[in-house]
Amino acid sequence: MGVPFEALLPYAVCIGMFGFSGAALSKIRAMQNGGKRARHSVDQWDRQMMDRDRRLTGFLRGQTDNVKAPAGFELSNPWRLEPGFT
Amino acid sequence: MSARQPRFNQHLLIDTTPLPDSIPKVQEVGSSSAPLLSASFFIGARCKAYNDDFMQCKTEANGKGEMDCLREGRKVTRCAGSVLDDINKSCLDEFRKHWECLDNNNQQLWQCRRWERPLNNCVFEKLNLEKKIPGVPENETPVHLRKRQIFAHSVITQ
Numbered sequence: 301m302g303v304p305f306e307a308l309l310p311y312a313v314c315i316g317m318f319g320f321s322g323a324a325l326s327k328i329r330a331m332q333n334g335g336k337r338a339r340h341s342v343d344q345w346d347r348q349m350m351d352r353d354r355r356l357t358g359f360l361r362g363q364t365d366n367v368k369a370p371a372g373f374e375l376s377n378p379w380r381l382e383p384g385f386t
Numbered sequence: 387m388s389a390r391q392p393r394f395n396q397h398l399l400i401d402t403t404p405l406p407d408s409i410p411k412v413q414e415v416g417s418s419s420a421p422l423l424s425a426s427f428f429i430g431a432r433c434k435a436y437n438d439d440f441m442q443c444k445t446e447a448n449g450k451g452e453m454d455c456l457r458e459g460r461k462v463t464r465c466a467g468s469v470l471d472d473i474n475k476s477c478l479d480e481f482r483k484h485w486e487c488l489d490n491n492n493q494q495l496w497q498c499r500r501w502e503r504p505l506n507n508c509v510f511e512k513l514n515l516e517k518k519i520p521g522v523p524e525n526e527t528p529v530h531l532r533k534r535q536i537f538a539h540s541v542i543t544q
Contacts, residue, residue: 336490346493349419356418363489365481367471369416375402380394 334361390447412460415467420485424502425473427517428509433465470514477508488544496535500543506530 329338339361340344354360356369357378405411415422422429428436440458444451455524484505487498495502509515522528531537538544 315420328534337492339492341492346419353418356416356490361489363418363485363518364416365421365470365474365485366416367413367467367474372402373416375413376400378398381397381399381470382392382394383396 334359336361409456410460412463413467415463417468417470420489420493421470421481423488423495424481424485424505427472427519428513429466429469429474430513431515431518432469433462436461436465437459472513473509476512477505480505480508491543493537494537496529497538497543499530499538502530 330336332338339350342350350360353362355373357363357364417425435457439463440455443455443458447454480501484498484501487501488495491497506517509517517530519528519530535544
């Protein structure tokens with residue numbers, strides 16, 4: 301006899317729902333990251349490099365392979381301050 | 387008063403006073419993180435002497451090396467810029483493919499060996515720079531020359 305497909309329909313529904321939400325979440329993550337996969341396990345070195353990328357290109361995930369930095373790059377690294385109490 | 391850790395998340399100060407003219411100007415390296423990671427071993431191959439000088443200067447200065455080590459730092463910047471310039475001139479396509487793959491893979495070198503091999507071959511032929519991982523034991527193949535990368539996500543890109 302044939303395959304009892306009515307019994308497998310709920311599994312198809314579950315897999316479809318999981319798949320759709322997974323795809324939607326991954327599309328949202330890609331949109332947030334400029335079309336690339338998200339960074340994970342980002343440590344202080346990676347945060348510093350991503351900050352430098354933002355100073356170079358304007359986007360946190362932007363990349364460029366120019367040899368020379370744009371004008372004013374060497375002056376754009378900010379001092380980080382605390383609010384002063386007097 | 388007990389000392390507490392500083393919390394640097396409120397204000398930023400961008401100081402736009404340029405350096406005095408007595409310090410020679412050097413063009414900063416304009417590559418972002420993925421191309422730099424991709425070219426890092428070639429920069430190490432060509433600029434090892436300058437990099438070691440700079441690191442030794444900073445270590446010996448014990449925290450005061452920001453002004454004292456500017457000269458070595460200029461040499462490091464110029465050398466790294468020259469390596470990137472040469473790679474851009476001769477191996478641009480393989481370079482771009484490799485760093486785009488790295489950017490998509492959380493800057494993990496073992497996910498992108500498929501694009502690293504043609505880049506290594508091209509740079510070795512045209513620029514005579516070889517990627518060597520320091521500290522590999524004698525009887526093991528270096529990790530970038532192995533056929534199978536055990537942590538890679540997919541078999542195709544490793």
